[in-house]
Amino acid sequence: MAADGARQWWIRPAIRLGAAALLPVAVPAVITGLIWALPGDPASLICPPEICSGTEQLAARWNLDQGPVHFFLSWLSDAASGDFGKSWRIQQGSPVTPLLLTAIPHTAALVGLALSLLLAGALGAATRVLPARADSLLSAVGLIPTVVMSLAAAAAVSINYGASAFDAEAVRVKILLGALALGLADSALAGAARGVRSIFESERQRRYVQMGILRGEGVLSNAWPNAAPAIAGQMRARTLHLLSGAVVVEVVLQIEGLGDLLWSGTLAQDFGVVLAATFGFALLSGSLLLAQAAVEIAVAMHVRRSPPVREVAA
Amino acid sequence: MTRGRWLLALLALVFAASWVVPGFFAEPHLPDPDLMKRLAPPSEMPPFGADDRGRPLLNYALQGAQVVGIPALVAGLLVALLGVVGGLLATVGGGRVEGAVAAVGELLGALPRMVVVLVVALLVPRDARGLMPIALTWAILAAPGAMDEAAAVAGRLGGAAFVEALRAHGFSRSRILLYHVVGLNLRPVVVRQGAETMMQVVFLEIALSYLAIAERQGSFTHSDDIHSWASLLDLGYKVVLDLPSWHALGLGLGLIAMVAVTAVTASAAARAR
Numbered sequence: 001m002a003a004d005g006a007r008q009w010w011i012r013p014a015i016r017l018g019a020a021a022l023l024p025v026a027v028p029a030v031i032t033g034l035i036w037a038l039p040g041d042p043a044s045l046i047c048p049p050e051i052c053s054g055t056e057q058l059a060a061r062w063n064l065d066q067g068p069v070h071f072f073l074s075w076l077s078d079a080a081s082g083d084f085g086k087s088w089r090i091q092q093g094s095p096v097t098p099l100l101l102t103a104i105p106h107t108a109a110l111v112g113l114a115l116s117l118l119l120a121g122a123l124g125a126a127t128r129v130l131p132a133r134a135d136s137l138l139s140a141v142g143l144i145p146t147v148v149m150s151l152a153a154a155a156a157v158s159i160n161y162g163a164s165a166f167d168a169e170a171v172r173v174k175i176l177l178g179a180l181a182l183g184l185a186d187s188a189l190a191g192a193a194r195g196v197r198s199i200f201e202s203e204r205q206r207r208y209v210q211m212g213i214l215r216g217e218g219v220l221s222n223a224w225p226n227a228a229p230a231i232a233g234q235m236r237a238r239t240l241h242l243l244s245g246a247v248v249v250e251v252v253l254q255i256e257g258l259g260d261l262l263w264s265g266t267l268a269q270d271f272g273v274v275l276a277a278t279f280g281f282a283l284l285s286g287s288l289l290l291a292q293a294a295v296e297i298a299v300a301m302h303v304r305r306s307p308p309v310r311e312v313a314a
Numbered sequence: 315m316t317r318g319r320w321l322l323a324l325l326a327l328v329f330a331a332s333w334v335v336p337g338f339f340a341e342p343h344l345p346d347p348d349l350m351k352r353l354a355p356p357s358e359m360p361p362f363g364a365d366d367r368g369r370p371l372l373n374y375a376l377q378g379a380q381v382v383g384i385p386a387l388v389a390g391l392l393v394a395l396l397g398v399v400g401g402l403l404a405t406v407g408g409g410r411v412e413g414a415v416a417a418v419g420e421l422l423g424a425l426p427r428m429v430v431v432l433v434v435a436l437l438v439p440r441d442a443r444g445l446m447p448i449a450l451t452w453a454i455l456a457a458p459g460a461m462d463e464a465a466a467v468a469g470r471l472g473g474a475a476f477v478e479a480l481r482a483h484g485f486s487r488s489r490i491l492l493y494h495v496v497g498l499n500l501r502p503v504v505v506r507q508g509a510e511t512m513m514q515v516v517f518l519e520i521a522l523s524y525l526a527i528a529e530r531q532g533s534f535t536h537s538d539d540i541h542s543w544a545s546l547l548d549l550g551y552k553v554v555l556d557l558p559s560w561h562a563l564g565l566g567l568g569l570i571a572m573v574a575v576t577a578v579t580a581s582a583a584a585r586a587r
Contacts, residue, residue, distance in 0.1 A: 012420075015420055016420065019420060019421055023425070027425070033432065038436075039439070063436060116378045117443070143578070144523065144570075144574075147520055147521065147524050147525075148542075148547070151524075151547065151551055154553045155551065158370070159554060228505065237423070240423070240425070242425075243426040243429075244426035244427045244428035248428070251525045252524070252525070262429065263432070263529075264529070266435060266436055267526065267529055274433075278429055281425060281426055285424050
């Protein structure tokens with residue numbers, strides 16, 4: 001059974017690599033399908049016939065006149081050259097690329113900071129620097145939903161900055177407080193600490209780690225290769241959780257990020273913006289899948305290169 | 315200890331039900347404004363005070379319960395049910411199905427859930443807005459995790475070997491699966507997963523409605539003439555603008571705490587033996 005598992009080590013990384021390659025194509029394809037699935041002509045979403053004339057010319061100008069496949073393929077080829085199309089409603093006719101270029105750094109900073117909080121918690125749990133009794137406190141804090149934590153952060157910004165809440169300094173504070181809210185709310189930090197602690201505590205009980213300790217080696221260096229795939233999986237799930245929460249944090253704190261852009265696009269049925277924002281999220285999600293697959297492959301290679309442990313017959 | 319946990323969970327459930335059930339009989343519209351009672355505190359307009367137009371906050375709380383009640387329950391039950399299926403598959407040795415579930419879970423879980431939810435929200439026509447499609451989407455996205463965890467629990471039991479061992483003791487297959495596997499071993503996992511999903515759906519509704527209020531738009535989760543618990547948070551948040559709406563903030567946060575406590579106590583009670 002274990003030998004089968006060892007032989008089939010490549011299946012999960014292969015699924016992840018396949019999904020990573022598929023996501024950035026599949027997500028815009030689904031959104032394109034959605035545009036044509038909605039009742040009415042897609043061009044009427046840009047400008048309803050009640051207030052617009054010349055819908056046919058409009059459809060031709062926006063590449064909507066030759067069906068979903070043509071629209072999708074031309075959008076994808078433009079996207080490959082860095083042109084993500086135009087906004088349909090929010091800033092009608094303006095290119096979406098500058099909006100994305102403004103949004104991505106804010107989201108990256110927000111999620112990056114929140115993720116570093118989670119990584120610190122995970123490292124603390126793995127090394128027992130963060131004691132197990134802290135888990136109850138983190139879990140209690142983690143019951144608070146992201147929207148409530150974000151509101152508290154927004155209140156703090158509003159009280160301290162008032163009308164100048166969009167100054168560079170205030171934006172930095174918003175991102176910092178937003179990251180704190182994102183990291184603590186909805187059990188993000190609690191889940192990361194608990195999950196990593198559970199993995200490392202079960203590894204600590206294994207004989208190879210105990211032997212390593214007797215030889216004077218560290219626990220982490222011994223347990224890491226075995227724990228790495230599970231931790232990579234957990235961290236990917238946590239990062240996705242942070243990206244999901246980023247939508248709420250960005251809207252409440254008025255941070256011009258990818259989540260805020262997606263939310264505005266969804267509310268306004270601006271498919272130009274929704275396509276680009278979901279494509280951005282799909283790329284990020286695909287990169288996370290690639291990273292997890294890379295960790296799994298590296299660990300599998302390490303295991304194959306290491307001398308096999310042979311059981312000695314009693 | 316065990317009896318205490320059950321009692322606590324029962325109290326929390328009864329308390330939560332005392333909000334949700336009357337919600338279904340709540341008036342579809344808020345009463346007419348009475349500006350004389352604007353932001354009246356609970357002492358002047360029991361039990362929770364009034365909003366900025368003098369309408370009772372009790373109506374907000376009941377309408378909000380109506381919005382989340384059934385969809386959260388259905389989502390929680392769906393996740394719990396699929397968790398049981400995942401656990402049973404691991405017990406009866408459905409290796410291929412398990413593999414397929416893991417692969418589907420991998421693909422479903424590859425995107426941030428909020429992104430998927432917003433795409434689903436785009437699909438729902440404006441006049442058919444409601445929390446149910448979003449809650450079901452959330453449940454489907456949460457189900458692979460629940461199935462995985464339940465399968466791990468069943469795997470620790472010994473999977474198919476556990477069933478065979480109990481069969482050798484003379485137990486019937488259905489008793490082993492329903493009582494020993496589901497009732498005694500999967501119960502803590504599936505109840506916790508179900509309770510967490512219910513809580514997440516309620517919090518998701520509050521978040522989506524709050525974001526819509528922040529942008530002065532209608533919510534995806536309910537029609538415009540109904541108010542979500544997010545309206546209480548929105549009104550309460552205005553204390554930052556020196557509006558005396560602490561009572562709305564307290565009620566909004568209290569309702570959120572009630573949902574969280576109910577989910578936690580239900581999970582704890584299911585864990586108790």
